Amino acid sequence: MSPLKETPPQGPPPKPFHLPAAADFSLPNGMRVTIVPYGIVPKVAVRAVVAAGAIDESAGQVWLSRLTAALMKEGTRTRPAEQVAREAAEMGGQIEIDSGSDHTSVGGVALSDFGRQFVALLADVLTTPLLPADELPRLQADLIRELSIEKSQPEALAQERFVGTLFPDHPYGRAFPAEIDLQGYTTEDVRAFYRKNFNAARTHLYIAGKIEGDLRRAVEDALGGWAKGSPAPDLPAHPAETRSLQIIDRPGAEQSNLLIGLPVAAPSSPDYIKLEVMDSLLGGSFASRITSNIREQKGYTYSPVSQIGTRRHLAYWVQSADVTTAVTGPSLDEIFYEIDRLRNEPPSAEELQGIQNYLSGIFVLRNTISPDAIIGQLHFVDAQGLDRSYLSTYVRKVMDVTPTDIQSIAETYLVPSKMTIVVVGDKAQIDDQIAPYETQ
Amino acid sequence: MFNYDGPMLWTASLFHDATVEPAQILSAIDDVIESLRCKPVDQSLIDRSITKMRSSLYDTLTQFGGFGRADLMACYALFDDDPSRIDSLESEFRKVTPELVGRTAREYLRNTNRTVLLIEPGAALPETLPEEESV
Numbered sequence: 001m002s003p004l005k006e007t008p009p010q011g012p013p014p015k016p017f018h019l020p021a022a023a024d025f026s027l028p029n030g031m032r033v034t035i036v037p038y039g040i041v042p043k044v045a046v047r048a049v050v051a052a053g054a055i056d057e058s059a060g061q062v063w064l065s066r067l068t069a070a071l072m073k074e075g076t077r078t079r080p081a082e083q084v085a086r087e088a089a090e091m092g093g094q095i096e097i098d099s100g101s102d103h104t105s106v107g108g109v110a111l112s113d114f115g116r117q118f119v120a121l122l123a124d125v126l127t128t129p130l131l132p133a134d135e136l137p138r139l140q141a142d143l144i145r146e147l148s149i150e151k152s153q154p155e156a157l158a159q160e161r162f163v164g165t166l167f168p169d170h171p172y173g174r175a176f177p178a179e180i181d182l183q184g185y186t187t188e189d190v191r192a193f194y195r196k197n198f199n200a201a202r203t204h205l206y207i208a209g210k211i212e213g214d215l216r217r218a219v220e221d222a223l224g225g226w227a228k229g230s231p232a233p234d235l236p237a238h239p240a241e242t243r244s245l246q247i248i249d250r251p252g253a254e255q256s257n258l259l260i261g262l263p264v265a266a267p268s269s270p271d272y273i274k275l276e277v278m279d280s281l282l283g284g285s286f287a288s289r290i291t292s293n294i295r296e297q298k299g300y301t302y303s304p305v306s307q308i309g310t311r312r313h314l315a316y317w318v319q320s321a322d323v324t325t326a327v328t329g330p331s332l333d334e335i336f337y338e339i340d341r342l343r344n345e346p347p348s349a350e351e352l353q354g355i356q357n358y359l360s361g362i363f364v365l366r367n368t369i370s371p372d373a374i375i376g377q378l379h380f381v382d383a384q385g386l387d388r389s390y391l392s393t394y395v396r397k398v399m400d401v402t403p404t405d406i407q408s409i410a411e412t413y414l415v416p417s418k419m420t421i422v423v424v425g426d427k428a429q430i431d432d433q434i435a436p437y438e439t440q
Numbered sequence: 441m442f443n444y445d446g447p448m449l450w451t452a453s454l455f456h457d458a459t460v461e462p463a464q465i466l467s468a469i470d471d472v473i474e475s476l477r478c479k480p481v482d483q484s485l486i487d488r489s490i491t492k493m494r495s496s497l498y499d500t501l502t503q504f505g506g507f508g509r510a511d512l513m514a515c516y517a518l519f520d521d522d523p524s525r526i527d528s529l530e531s532e533f534r535k536v537t538p539e540l541v542g543r544t545a546r547e548y549l550r551n552t553n554r555t556v557l558l559i560e561p562g563a564a565l566p567e568t569l570p571e572e573e574s575v
Contacts, residue, residue: 041498041502043495043498089491092491093495
């Protein structure tokens with residue numbers, strides 16, 4: 001084979017992502033609606049995102065939002081659960097309900113021929129759920145099982161301690177309920193949670209995909225009559241920026257699970273995209289420095305990764321790694337070595353260029369994978385109060401980041417003396433190794 | 441699910457409460473399979489399944505930014521020397537009859553062909569395992 005054939009051609013510079021024209025409007029009851037015609041495959045994604053979730057739980061109500069989401073799947077005032085599932089299946093889809101920290105999403109993807117009927121079915125599930133008492137014990141048992149599975153996993157225990165430390169006295173900091181609390185939730189608790197937190201003013205409906213028929217009319221007919229209610233209250237969180245080392249003893253553990261992180265600039269900050277590039281170079285991509293160091297070169301761990309997590313109007317950076325017990329201390333040393341190195345010297349233009357190409361590429365891919373992915377991006381932009389141009393200018397902004405930007409972002413935000421460190425592992429074997437991180 | 445040529449594994453997996461015996465779960469699964477093997481399914485169930493398969497096929501085609509379609513065409517080119525088979529998949533779905541579903545279930549969903557794996561937390565290790573090396 002000639003060398004010419006062995007060398008792939010140079011790719012052109014990354015192109016921006018163009019969001020197709022979106023129709024945005026509000027219903028008289030305050031519900032916001034966005035319709036985006038997108039793609040050629042005859043499917044349409046419909047998703048109602050309600051500003052209701054863990055953030056609306058009091059200290060004794062952890063996972064009540066999840067129980068509410070589970071009970072919402074159990075039929076409406078006019079359709080038993082089995083009928084909802086059957087009708088959705090006849091439209092080539094299903095209705096899924098997921099609750100998270102800030103939002104509950106009720107949505108699904110159906111064949112475009114059934115777009116209008118799917119909107120009507122989804123509206124029924126969203127606005128008139130039956131929340132039947134006789135299904136509660138089974139769903140509670142499911143959640144209790146899920147809780148015991150989660151609590152048997154060291155990664156989940158580390159995560160629980162990490163968010164608990166970062167968000168003390170805020171619902172974001174409460175990962176798991178006490179089993180006894182979960183057992184005690186009643187149908188009336190669920191119904192009260194639904195009444196208080198689900199209404200038109202808190203909801204944004206997104207439709208994306210190949211649009212057939214007058215879906216705007218379908219939305220107005222199916223959702224125009226829902227009670228307006230009041231918008232979600234503001235409950236700002238002030239994540240901890242205090243250095244601490246948290247150890248959870250797991251006698252006999254072969255691995256230690258590490259989480260190291262701290263709050264960073266919110267998505268609305270001009271620094272946010274630079275932070276994403278910095279994160280990707282430091283630990284967030286397979287080609288990143290921390291991954292090359294502790295996985296490829298030293299073999300301490302298989303799956304280290306860093307990421308920027310977001311909640312409403314805030315963000316935090318976190319590096320995670322499950323490392324062999326005997327190298328718990330050395331792994332921490334290497335992670336902090338890489339953080340310090342990036343804070344002290346800019347990366348080479350070549351290293352940065354590779355990361356920029358990667359981030360631009362996956363951004364476009366992520367957006368074009370499915371109509372539901374478009375909805376995810378639009379929801380992120382809307383929920384964080386960003387301008388829609390965030391999506392069309394993202395690639396350019398990523399490509400504009402300079403090596404000195406990366407250094408200065410790392411220096412500004414990745415301050416070791418403000419980091420929370422969580423280690424789940426065999427205390428007897430790791431105490432000496434992690435002692436240097438006790439205080440700083 | 442259409443990019444292979446040869447036998448595949450059909451699997452179901454679940455977590456269950458400690459108060460339920462594995463045998464009860466297997467028996468519930470057997471009941472459902474047995475009814476597929478013995479009784480012809482309703483045409484309406486087949487119609488609904490075809491709708492779901494169409495929907496799922498469209499998802500496959502768009503998977504990974506279009507690689508799903510390239511993957512299917514590559515497989516049909518490789519196995520059948522006919523990448524245009526991708527266009528006839530939908531019409532193949534429509535040829536499935538209640539009789540064919542029964543015959544397929546009888547042929548493949550036999551419990552003599554089945555492997556059941558159980559993981560029981562806290563169960564004693566078999567004595568034949570080698571002892572752990574002391575560190």
